[in-house]
Amino acid sequence: MGSKSEKASRRPRADSIRNRERLLEAATQIFSAGGPQASLEAVAREAGVGIGTLYRHFPTREALFEAVYRHEVDLLGDLAEQLAQETDTVEALRKWLQANVRLVATKKGMIEALQLVAHGSSDLKAYSFERMTGAIGLLLDRAVAAGEIRSDISPEDLLRTLVGIFYSQGTVDWQPTALRLVDVFVDGLRKR
Amino acid sequence: MGSKSEKASRRPRADSIRNRERLLEAATQIFSAGGPQASLEAVAREAGVGIGTLYRHFPTREALFEAVYRHEVDLLGDLAEQLAQETDTVEALRKWLQANVRLVATKKGMIEALQLVAHGSSDLKAYSFERMTGAIGLLLDRAVAAGEIRSDISPEDLLRTLVGIFYSQGTVDWQPTALRLVDVFVDGLRKR
DNA sequence: TGATAAACGGAGGCATCCTCCGTATAAATA
DNA sequence: TATTTATACGGAGGATGCCTCCGTTTATCA
Numbered sequence: 169m170g171s172k173s174e175k176a177s178r179r180p181r182a183d184s185i186r187n188r189e190r191l192l193e194a195a196t197q198i199f200s201a202g203g204p205q206a207s208l209e210a211v212a213r214e215a216g217v218g219i220g221t222l223y224r225h226f227p228t229r230e231a232l233f234e235a236v237y238r239h240e241v242d243l244l245g246d247l248a249e250q251l252a253q254e255t256d257t258v259e260a261l262r263k264w265l266q267a268n269v270r271l272v273a274t275k276k277g278m279i280e281a282l283q284l285v286a287h288g289s290s291d292l293k294a295y296s297f298e299r300m301t302g303a304i305g306l307l308l309d310r311a312v313a314a315g316e317i318r319s320d321i322s323p324e325d326l327l328r329t330l331v332g333i334f335y336s337q338g339t340v341d342w343q344p345t346a347l348r349l350v351d352v353f354v355d356g357l358r359k360r
Numbered sequence: 361m362g363s364k365s366e367k368a369s370r371r372p373r374a375d376s377i378r379n380r381e382r383l384l385e386a387a388t389q390i391f392s393a394g395g396p397q398a399s400l401e402a403v404a405r406e407a408g409v410g411i412g413t414l415y416r417h418f419p420t421r422e423a424l425f426e427a428v429y430r431h432e433v434d435l436l437g438d439l440a441e442q443l444a445q446e447t448d449t450v451e452a453l454r455k456w457l458q459a460n461v462r463l464v465a466t467k468k469g470m471i472e473a474l475q476l477v478a479h480g481s482s483d484l485k486a487y488s489f490e491r492m493t494g495a496i497g498l499l500l501d502r503a504v505a506a507g508e509i510r511s512d513i514s515p516e517d518l519l520r521t522l523v524g525i526f527y528s529q530g531t532v533d534w535q536p537t538a539l540r541l542v543d544v545f546v547d548g549l550r551k552r
Numbered sequence: 553t554g555a556t557a558a559a560c561g562g563a564g565g566c567a568t569c570c571t572c573c574g575t576a577t578a579a580a581t582a
Numbered sequence: 583t584a585t586t587t588a589t590a591c592g593g594a595g596g597a598t599g600c601c602t603c604c605g606t607t608t609a610t611c612a
Binding site: 370372373375376379404409410411412413416 | 558
């Protein structure tokens, strides 16, 4: 076969990798502050690269947005794995749920973003659903196995509840309320 | 007390009234197709007026959007009053709920719009909440008074359920599912 | 039938979107 | 190390949208 057509593609360039990371970081920052329709030129500026570079790495706004969102979901997944080391299974679950509230609270644009995800790319939807229910399942199973909480609640139920808590709020100063609701819910999960 | 300061303002100009109506109609159309961030210049074009005229009547995008949304809510309120004439009280309620589903299904942008309302102007929120619960209450009370359905469901409960049905859907071809859910719910309301 | 208050239209200044292509540079090769 | 070349970079530029401002038009009123 030809020696050209299947050349074992070069190693990706260092600057390319660096710029991609910078863009992702900048986008997280800018989207957090301004919501998912913030200016892409602002993202490029923040990252210190040209607008053309942004578009090469992320051809559409959605592509960039997806990358950012996936990263956040991955962080939550990793956090769950960390928390699964703790001995107090119920506390671990509570902490993870609270981390979710704090994440959304810190990032103004996140609620709009969640809505966008809910009605957008079903690839991303499937991925984040799986990753999130996986994280929840991990913590939930441990607590159930330890005999600490009731066993008739599925990870999906919990995820939906969480989303419900986010959705019903979203105005100023909702974080305390949301944290309280999480507490009530976790307490409610306990075996009496 | 001056004779000038309180002059009995002229009759509004005919063209002004006409243009306002045209704009509202055009905006309903354009927002339905493109969601709440559709181009305002497109609205003006569709209405056949200059962009300046649009901005005079509706100084901000939100103002225009509010006017459109209020109009939709009013239509639903009026529909409830009509349906309150029907003899079959449960069917009347079912029809009204189905009309809601159809309205949202027809107007692509409506789901985004609802979310915008949910986190936006609390004037509009209060108005639409009142108008909607009023409409539901009208139909619900009749059915309860007729002894057709259980009496422990409030208009607010029903409204939240409706919004829940809208929120959980929103992708392609969700209308049949939503209609089915409405049916199930109405049947569930019946006294056994 | 004027006079005039009110409404109209759209040019213009600014921001953002996205594409295109000449220039720069990291990796491969000799 | 020097040269080649695939790859990535930056930003100008055309298109579109936002909103304001103001000269022109027109409906109402006397």
